[in-house]
Amino acid sequence: MAESTAQANQFAPLETTEAVQTISRPSLSYWQDAWIRLKANGRAIFSLYLVIGLVGFTLAGPVIWNVDPAAQDVDQISLPPGAARVVTLVPESSSWAGGSATGSGLHFAEPPTTQHVRLAWDAVPAAAEYRVYRTTYSIGPERALGLPLFETTETYFEDLLDLRPRNYFYSVVPIDTTGQEMDTFETIEGTLERVITESEARDRGLLLPGETAPMGTTYTLKWHPLGTDYLGRDMLARLMHGARVSLFIGFLAPILYVLFGVVYGSTAGFIGGATDQVLMRFADFVVALPFLLFMILFKVVFAVGPGESGIMPMLLAMVLLLWPATARLVRGQILQIREEGYISASRLLGAGTGYLVLRHMIPNTMGVILVTITFAVPSAIFTEAFLSFIGMGVAPPTPSWGSMCNEGIKTMLTTPHELIFPALFISITVLAFNLLGDGLRDALDARMRNRE
Amino acid sequence: MGRYAGKRIVQGIITVWFIATATFFAMHAVPGDPLSGEKAMTEQIQSNLKAKYGLDQPLMTQYAIYLANIARGDFGISFTQENRSVNDIIKEHFPVSATLGILAIFFAGLGGVLWGALTALYRNRLPDTIIMFLVILGISVPSFVIAALGQLSIVNLNDLTGISWLPIGGWGTVWHMIVPSLVLGLSTMAYLTRLMRSSMLEIVSADFVRTARSKGLPPTQIFTRHQLRNAILPVITVLGPSIAAITTGGFVVEIIFAIPGLGRYFVQAVQQLDYTVIMGTTVFYGGFLVIMVILVDLIYGLIDPRVRLE
Numbered sequence: 001m002a003e004s005t006a007q008a009n010q011f012a013p014l015e016t017t018e019a020v021q022t023i024s025r026p027s028l029s030y031w032q033d034a035w036i037r038l039k040a041n042g043r044a045i046f047s048l049y050l051v052i053g054l055v056g057f058t059l060a061g062p063v064i065w066n067v068d069p070a071a072q073d074v075d076q077i078s079l080p081p082g083a084a085r086v087v088t089l090v091p092e093s094s095s096w097a098g099g100s101a102t103g104s105g106l107h108f109a110e111p112p113t114t115q116h117v118r119l120a121w122d123a124v125p126a127a128a129e130y131r132v133y134r135t136t137y138s139i140g141p142e143r144a145l146g147l148p149l150f151e152t153t154e155t156y157f158e159d160l161l162d163l164r165p166r167n168y169f170y171s172v173v174p175i176d177t178t179g180q181e182m183d184t185f186e187t188i189e190g191t192l193e194r195v196i197t198e199s200e201a202r203d204r205g206l207l208l209p210g211e212t213a214p215m216g217t218t219y220t221l222k223w224h225p226l227g228t229d230y231l232g233r234d235m236l237a238r239l240m241h242g243a244r245v246s247l248f249i250g251f252l253a254p255i256l257y258v259l260f261g262v263v264y265g266s267t268a269g270f271i272g273g274a275t276d277q278v279l280m281r282f283a284d285f286v287v288a289l290p291f292l293l294f295m296i297l298f299k300v301v302f303a304v305g306p307g308e309s310g311i312m313p314m315l316l317a318m319v320l321l322l323w324p325a326t327a328r329l330v331r332g333q334i335l336q337i338r339e340e341g342y343i344s345a346s347r348l349l350g351a352g353t354g355y356l357v358l359r360h361m362i363p364n365t366m367g368v369i370l371v372t373i374t375f376a377v378p379s380a381i382f383t384e385a386f387l388s389f390i391g392m393g394v395a396p397p398t399p400s401w402g403s404m405c406n407e408g409i410k411t412m413l414t415t416p417h418e419l420i421f422p423a424l425f426i427s428i429t430v431l432a433f434n435l436l437g438d439g440l441r442d443a444l445d446a447r448m449r450n451r452e
Numbered sequence: 453m454g455r456y457a458g459k460r461i462v463q464g465i466i467t468v469w470f471i472a473t474a475t476f477f478a479m480h481a482v483p484g485d486p487l488s489g490e491k492a493m494t495e496q497i498q499s500n501l502k503a504k505y506g507l508d509q510p511l512m513t514q515y516a517i518y519l520a521n522i523a524r525g526d527f528g529i530s531f532t533q534e535n536r537s538v539n540d541i542i543k544e545h546f547p548v549s550a551t552l553g554i555l556a557i558f559f560a561g562l563g564g565v566l567w568g569a570l571t572a573l574y575r576n577r578l579p580d581t582i583i584m585f586l587v588i589l590g591i592s593v594p595s596f597v598i599a600a601l602g603q604l605s606i607v608n609l610n611d612l613t614g615i616s617w618l619p620i621g622g623w624g625t626v627w628h629m630i631v632p633s634l635v636l637g638l639s640t641m642a643y644l645t646r647l648m649r650s651s652m653l654e655i656v657s658a659d660f661v662r663t664a665r666s667k668g669l670p671p672t673q674i675f676t677r678h679q680l681r682n683a684i685l686p687v688i689t690v691l692g693p694s695i696a697a698i699t700t701g702g703f704v705v706e707i708i709f710a711i712p713g714l715g716r717y718f719v720q721a722v723q724q725l726d727y728t729v730i731m732g733t734t735v736f737y738g739g740f741l742v743i744m745v746i747l748v749d750l751i752y753g754l755i756d757p758r759v760r761l762e
Contacts, residue, residue: 284463285470290696290741292703293734294474296722300730301481382594389596390703390719402594409600409708413607423597431592 037443044439050432061240098156106186127174165194242399254376261326269334283324309398367444374437378430471738527732538732549713555633560640568648590642621710692748
């Protein structure tokens with residue numbers, strides 16, 4: 001039996017001869033881990049910079065480019081970016097009683113300017129009258145002569161109507177004694193020179209009081225980097241101020257309704273039972289409301305008074321209608337987390353309900369909530385743009401990207417820049433948030449990872 | 453299945469009631485009343501008009517009458533168009549919107565499934581990159597810009613060839629429908645493509661696909677019988693909400709292409725504050741969407757037996 005007796009020296013620790021393998025990597029928190037994964041995603045980081053740039057454009061832009069978005073520049077209406085801004089000083093317009101007949105057909109009696117276009121032509125023997133047309137497009141075989149300006153028995157005409165520094169095609173069609181247009185007509189093409197009179201130059205501040213300048217002096221008009229809109233307002237300033245509206249709604253609405261959804265959903269999920277059933281049935285009904293129809297309906301309900309921008313009603317309507325999706329999501333998460341081991345452990349250690357929700361449940365759903373907010377931002381921006389586009393959003397003159405698109409679409413064919421710039425800003429913003437949302441989802445939400 | 457369907461239908465009826473109630477009280481919270489418009493009228497005329505439209509009754513009586521009328525499918529008479537019933541307006545304009553919507557859903561579903569499957573098969577290769585780039589573009593560009601670009605491209609096509617291939621706007625023939633419905637379905641198509649791609653990627657590496665391949669089945673048969681049929685399931689679940697998105701998205705397309713649909717009419721009615729038309733259209737659309745979602749769920753139950761077990 002002596003062999004089985006344990007001897008004290010049998011249990012002496014062995015001499016350590018080599019280094020024990022240690023885990024050398026520092027432990028990372030959930031957020032540090034997520035940030036590392038996000039940084040590895042090039043597209044997401046690129047869109048993060050884009051978003052930061054947009055916020056900078058919105059906040060710092062109006063300070064750097066300090067132009068009133070409502071100020072009209074009547075000399076430069078619907079001008080694309082980079083258009084010529086040179087203007088020549090000319091004498092005040094005086095009445096014109098026709099030029100001398102030269103027998104050279106339809107011609108400009110004087111070089112055409114934005115002040116006036118003076119046309120003269122040869123008499124046609126059979127004609128009783130002449131009708132003058134103007135168009136900005138070249139005239140094809142279908143005889144699209146454009147806008148009929150005037151009918152005259154004389155052989156000259158002075159056009160003073162809304163002249164812009166661009167190409168015009170003038171046509172003169174003789175009319176016979178029965179009132180029918182004849183088949184033969186003459187067309188002339190001319191590019192108008194931008195001119196300004198002395199009194200106009202004084203009004204615009206180009207000529208100081210008491211200063212005089214010889215005729216033919218050229219001035220350069222105010223610079224509009226992205227051109228002007230149909231009322232001569234600076235596009236860049238309007239885009240910056242419009243970004244305030246779009247991003248304000250785009251950020252605030254999702255944050256507010258996601259917050260409400262989180263409170264609602266976590267209450268329902270944590271209490272459970274009949275309360276949960278009632279709360280979630282109500283959420284189901286709100287989901288079933290046709291969203292855009294009710295957005296428009298609410299816009300009527302919270303009537304926009306004169307002088308208001310209509311941003312607050314839109315914000316309120318979005319919060320009222322969009323919370324249920326988040327509530328459902330958070331409730332599902334809470335139900336899942338409630339069954340986890342660490343919750344039971346915490347409960348065993350005497351944690352109260354409030355502590356459990358705030359310390360364990362909300363932080364563990366933060367990832368999902370953050371992803372939801374990121375994806376909600378572009379859809380809120382879209383909704384604002386859509387409503388402003390159909391005229392149910394912000395009230396003019398408050399600029400928003402959507403209402404700018406609405407104004408720009410009317411002149412899409414002639415001055416596309418009025419539509420392109422706001423549309424581009426909406427698209428880039430939405431794109432940036434979508435890509436950022438994808439990246440965040442991959443980084444934060446382990447379940448959704450690698451699905452695409 | 454019968455029990456499931458019954459439960460969904462009861463839920464649907466309650467939902468429509470909720471929509472109708474929300475609409476009713478929302479409209480009654482509008483400041484002013486429909487008759488205090490721009491025209492000055494005597495007390496007598498005003499009270500007669502109020503009696504005609506039932507506005508002299510207490511609110512709850514009005515609500516009861518309104519619900520009873522809706523239950524009978526009667527949405528009342530328009531305020532701005534004399535003696536024209538809302539039912540007539542819906543009957544006239546809804547088929548146009550529905551045709552447009554069905555075509556758009558058709559394009560979106562077909563395109564989404566095809567492009568999605570294609571990108572999954574060519575994962576991380578050139579076709580995948582190109583299609584996914586277009587998809588991101590389709591999701592990021594607002595519908596009205598797409599509609600405007602669609603119209604612009606018709607103009608340019610007609611201009612360049614000198615023949616009017618397609619009309620720029622209006623409604624009537626099949627040719628009027630093509631571009632608007634494509635434009636309307638585009639963002640849904642982009643969304644469905646993404647969904648189809650991710651669901652297809654899961655299927656491509658599934659065990660049963662490997663089994664099918666090892667059995668020596670031809671690739672086309674694996675694609676149609678095993679991959680496509682299984683990958684399409686999640687796409688069908690979102691078709692219900694997509695119908696909702698497309699019907700309301702129709703507003704913009706109807707406005708831009710001058711299509712006489714219900715969406716355009718609704719926007720007009722809101723601008724003119726035509727109370728009965730606004731209420732009728734909202735309830736009608738709401739009911740229509742509820743029916744669509746139930747139908748999609750039932751179809752899903754038929755296709756995927758797992759749903760019925762829940």
